[in-house]
Amino acid sequence: MSVDTVSMTGWGRTAPTTALRFRPRTYEEAAVAVTGRGPRGVVARGLGRAHGDAAQNAGGSVVDMTGLDRVHAVDAVGGVVACDAGVSLHRLIEALLPLGWFLPVTPATRYVTVGGAIGSDLHGTGHRTAGSFTRHVRSLELLTADGSVRRVVPGTDLFDATAGGLGLTGVILSATLSLLPVTTSLMSVDTERAADLDAALAGLAAGGAAYESARIDLMARGRATGRAVLIRGEHVPVDALPARARRTALAFRPGKLPPVPAYVPEGLLGRAPAALLGELRFRGARAARAGRLQRISAFFHPLDALPGWNRLHGPGGFVQYQCAVGDGQEEVLHRIVQRLARRRCPAFHAVLQRLGAGGPGWLSFPVPGWSLSFGLPAGLPGLGRLLDLFDDETAAAGGRVCLAKDARMRPSAPAAMYPRLPDFRALRGELDPEGAFRSDLSRRLAL
Amino acid sequence: MKNAFGAPQSLLVLGGTSEIGLATARRLIARRTRVVRLAGRPSPALERAAAGLRELGAEVHTVAFDALDPGSHEEVLGKVFAEGDTDMVLLAFGVHGDQIRDEEEPLGAVEVAQTNYTGAVCAGLVCAGALQAQGHGSLVVLSSAAGARARRADFIYGSSKAGLDAFAQGLGDALHGTGVHVMVVRPGAVRTRPARRGESPLVTTPGAVADAIVTGLRRRSETVWVPGPLRAVAAALRLVPRPLYRRLPVR
Ligand SMILES: Cc1cc2nc3c(=O)[nH]c(=O)nc-3n(C[C@H](O)[C@H](O)[C@H](O)COP(=O)(O)OP(=O)(O)OC[C@H]3O[C@@H](n4cnc5c(N)ncnc54)[C@H](O)[C@@H]3O)c2cc1C
Numbered sequence: 001m002s003v004d005t006v007s008m009t010g011w012g013r014t015a016p017t018t019a020l021r022f023r024p025r026t027y028e029e030a031a032v033a034v035t036g037r038g039p040r041g042v043v044a045r046g047l048g049r050a051h052g053d054a055a056q057n058a059g060g061s062v063v064d065m066t067g068l069d070r071v072h073a074v075d076a077v078g079g080v081v082a083c084d085a086g087v088s089l090h091r092l093i094e095a096l097l098p099l100g101w102f103l104p105v106t107p108a109t110r111y112v113t114v115g116g117a118i119g120s121d122l123h124g125t126g127h128r129t130a131g132s133f134t135r136h137v138r139s140l141e142l143l144t145a146d147g148s149v150r151r152v153v154p155g156t157d158l159f160d161a162t163a164g165g166l167g168l169t170g171v172i173l174s175a176t177l178s179l180l181p182v183t184t185s186l187m188s189v190d191t192e193r194a195a196d197l198d199a200a201l202a203g204l205a206a207g208g209a210a211y212e213s214a215r216i217d218l219m220a221r222g223r224a225t226g227r228a229v230l231i232r233g234e235h236v237p238v239d240a241l242p243a244r245a246r247r248t249a250l251a252f253r254p255g256k257l258p259p260v261p262a263y264v265p266e267g268l269l270g271r272a273p274a275a276l277l278g279e280l281r282f283r284g285a286r287a288a289r290a291g292r293l294q295r296i297s298a299f300f301h302p303l304d305a306l307p308g309w310n311r312l313h314g315p316g317g318f319v320q321y322q323c324a325v326g327d328g329q330e331e332v333l334h335r336i337v338q339r340l341a342r343r344r345c346p347a348f349h350a351v352l353q354r355l356g357a358g359g360p361g362w363l364s365f366p367v368p369g370w371s372l373s374f375g376l377p378a379g380l381p382g383l384g385r386l387l388d389l390f391d392d393e394t395a396a397a398g399g400r401v402c403l404a405k406d407a408r409m410r411p412s413a414p415a416a417m418y419p420r421l422p423d424f425r426a427l428r429g430e431l432d433p434e435g436a437f438r439s440d441l442s443r444r445l446a447l
Numbered sequence: 448m449k450n451a452f453g454a455p456q457s458l459l460v461l462g463g464t465s466e467i468g469l470a471t472a473r474r475l476i477a478r479r480t481r482v483v484r485l486a487g488r489p490s491p492a493l494e495r496a497a498a499g500l501r502e503l504g505a506e507v508h509t510v511a512f513d514a515l516d517p518g519s520h521e522e523v524l525g526k527v528f529a530e531g532d533t534d535m536v537l538l539a540f541g542v543h544g545d546q547i548r549d550e551e552e553p554l555g556a557v558e559v560a561q562t563n564y565t566g567a568v569c570a571g572l573v574c575a576g577a578l579q580a581q582g583h584g585s586l587v588v589l590s591s592a593a594g595a596r597a598r599r600a601d602f603i604y605g606s607s608k609a610g611l612d613a614f615a616q617g618l619g620d621a622l623h624g625t626g627v628h629v630m631v632v633r634p635g636a637v638r639t640r641p642a643r644r645g646e647s648p649l650v651t652t653p654g655a656v657a658d659a660i661v662t663g664l665r666r667r668s669e670t671v672w673v674p675g676p677l678r679a680v681a682a683a684l685r686l687v688p689r690p691l692y693r694r695l696p697v698r
Contacts, residue, residue, distance in 0.1 A: 015453070040582070060582065407450060408451045
């Protein structure tokens with residue numbers, strides 16, 4: 001097993017810390033890394049796509065799971081896959097799509113591991129109907145502090161603590177997942193302009209499609225504040241394709257651009273480019289356009305075509321913010337969008353979406369209602385205070401802020417947002433009294 | 448832990464009565480800092496400083512620490528780090544000395560050198576080791592623009608800061624990639640009252656230095672000049688021929 005000392009950050013590239021990185025290739029090696037941990041504990045890491053400091057552990061050990069990447073078995077009839085936790089969703093889609101199966105929950109990037117997907121209980125734009133990632137987990141194997149392995153199934157406290165548990169209950173070694181049947185690798189996509197935030201909210205509330213989200217132009221001001229492009233998608237059934245296209249109906253061919261260079265100066269994604277991009281996206285979308293065919297990769301993961309795009313924010317990195325509030329609390333979203341627009345914050349990739357019923361995960365993010373997410377350059381003056389204010393408003397409305405993406409919350413904030421946090425702490429106290437599993441996030445927020 | 452904006456949750460100020468140190472602590476408490484340790488020679492002033500910060504809502508401890516006793520640094524600072532993570536260390540102690548007197552009484556000059564340089568080297572290394580072991584943290588070293596090029600008027604002080612500055616830069620390079628961030632801060636002449644009209648724009652205040660430190664933390668800067676234009680002035684002064692430099696008016 002290779003072991004080295006490296007400095008790590010999350011995808012936002014803020015707050016680097018150094019740890020001993022273990023790269024196990026077998027479950028036994030993973031157990032050695034956990035039992036041989038130092039006084040500063042250990043945490044699992046997947047592909048490091050969490051934006052904040054969830055998958056780093058200053059001065060301690062980090063178990064990089066990406067070497068544990070075997071797909072054990074695929075039940076191509078029943079739609080079930082068993083695989084190691086280090087397998088990426090990209091690999092799974094590559095293997096499963098030609099067999100007519102897809103992942104029931106897909107985040108905005110394929111480059112996350114199954115372990116990371118469970119650890120942050122991913123949600124996709126189809127949350128309203130599909131729920132979050134762990135709803136589709138049939139069982140998982142969890143390596144605990146003493147080096148033993150437990151099989152964990154839904155309906156148990158340990159499962160509910162591990163689903164969205166940010167790696168703090170143990171290292172997930174493998175999982176068995178249920179899949180979604182598809183007959184093509186294409187999506188039928190409808191886009192529609194929404195002139196302001198109210199129109200976007202109304203458009204999403206109407207609902208109907210399997211996958212729905214609104215890309216908000218946060219640079220637009222005045223009457224256009226919160227204008228958006230609504231995007232709705234459905235899997236295309238094979239009989240809707242022309243005969244010639246049916247032969248390759250399930251092909252998976254993601255396109256890829258050359259990676260972003262290692263060094264990009266600060267401020268490349270400033271106000272002017274953000275405004276321009278927002279304008280282009282809004283104008284570029286036709287007022288209403290139905291039934292456009294798009295590949296699965298282009299529909300779900302457009303950013304994956306540009307490897308290392310997080311470097312575009314320059315060496316200062318960026319901060320991702322995602323909050324959720326219930327129905328009837330739209331006023332909070334209005335206030336947040338208005339403040340961002342008024343301050344001309346160069347937000348990129350602002351997405352509004354519907355959330356359906358929450359899962360059982362104690363620290364899992366989704367609650368029924370709305371979710372709003374966006375990224376901002378970490379160097380923006382006054383950003384810390386602004387986001388604290390958003391936290392307060394969200395908490396006051398009974399909502400919550402996503403922990404897997406957090407890099408800046410106040411330690412007092414999660415208790416107000418996650419009512420099951422005391423249960424989570426109690427379970428950890430019993431299962432892992434020494435606090436073997438620790439991360440920078442858990443230290444910062446005293447989870 | 449520091450957050451994405453470089454704001455620490457726990458702070459250790461070496462030189463706990465330093466105006467710049469306290470101004471920085473006040474600003475950081477307004478952000479994320481909850482635990483502050485003020486290290487210095489036990490005195491009523493140190494306790495007063497601690498009480499002042501407590502009023503702002505932080506948990507404040509005082510630590511008996513003497514820069515002139517390097518032999519005790521490992522033990523004293525080791526205890527501080529053993530109590531929990533220290534996300535930021537601000538090395539703020541230093542004495543100005545009295546140039547004219549110190550030229551006549553070399554032992555006075557030695558004390559300036561021992562405090563500003565020897566003491567800081569020792570405490571700096573001890574803290575660097577502890578920060579490295581915890582895998583994260585910032586070490587902020589208060590140098591001085593006077594160290595950029597020694598002047599006739601205060602070269603004893605200036606040379607001690609020049610030594611400290613070179614040490615801190617080297618330490619920053621040594622710790623590059625370890626998760627520990629070293630930031631060298633070079634203020635111009637620091638006045639505790641606001642600058643008067645007509646006074647040189649290169650004069651600064653503890654508050655301004657503290658603001659620059661907070662910004663530097665956010666940007667993970669390696670060197671910070673306060674005020675900013677001082678960087679260019681110092682670069683220009685370095686090029687002035689000696690016969691001329693010697694005769695420059697002294698502020
Ligand atoms: C471009 C982009 C788009 C995204 N879109 C979405 C989205 O649409 N919806 C959404 O929910 N999230 C989204 N995310 C967030 C991201 O998907 C999650 O943070 C995910 O957890 C990252 O997976 P990873 O494998 O990279 O895990 P890491 O970032 O390495 O780790 C994330 C967390 O999971 C834990 N973990 C990882 N592996 C294991 C394991 N084997 N056992 C136990 N714990 C483990 C870690 O300890 C850590 O707490 C997005 C991120 C990016 C960069």
